[in-house]
Ligand SMILES: [Zn+2]
């Protein structure tokens with residue numbers, strides 16, 4: 156069930172996933188707002204990495220949460236006539252003990268929730284961040300996972316499926332992001348039938364629960380891929396999925412990164428009508 160705050164959000168002119176000074180982003184929320192307005196974005200959603208019950212330099216500490224919501228309020232006062240600002244979080248799913256369904260999040264005035272898997276357990280059950288850069292991923296493969304890439308990928312998708320089954324969120328974050336690091340470690344792995352089937356199963360479960368899927372464009376301009384990959388767009392079309400196009404940007408200047416290319420790819424796949432896309436392009440000129 157998608158949050159009411161998202162019911163009228165147009166995926167062609169919104170961005171619902173970005174990171175600011177409140178977690179591991181590099182610019183202020185206000186810098187993101189002014190950049191979004193000048194990029195023609197009409198709805199901007201903030202999604203700091205949620206507090207988690209473990210040491211993580213990338214996640215917002217609980218003691219900053221009140222300041223985050225008060226900054227949203229201040230920016231709405233200043234810019235609310237030009238743009239709709241939504242207060243979200245990218246909530247880490249750490250297993251049955253911590254995730255979007257945890258009571259902690261019910262106490263917060265969130266407009267919507269993205270849920271993502273960034274941590275998976277090693278063989279001793281310790282949570283390890285597998286979402287970082289390739290060099291750090293490769294080191295962790297040796298240090299924590301005995302270089303067992305199949306274990307890492309399968310566990311990522313097992314965790315993602317558990318997260319979807321547990322629900323209490325609106326948008327699935329970067330569905331197949333493990334593919335990027337896994338493919339650097341083991342080229343071709345994401346083209347193997349079992350891998351493709353894991354992504355298809357995850358997307359199908361997500362859509363059947365009424366959860367929206369983001370088309371994450373974070374590396375589209377640099378690496379030419381979205382999360383989920385373009386090969387899954389036909390599944391999104393056939394399943395009538397609700398989608399959003401999100402840059403997952405950590406710097407204000409990249410708030411619109413990959414958007415126009417993603418829109419063209421999605422239109423090509425039939426997810427938007429070409430007429431609708433052309434209208435948006437004309438209105439942004
Ligand atoms: Zn993420």
Ligand SMILES: [Zn+2]
Nearest residue numbers: 172174245403
């Ligand atoms: Zn993110």
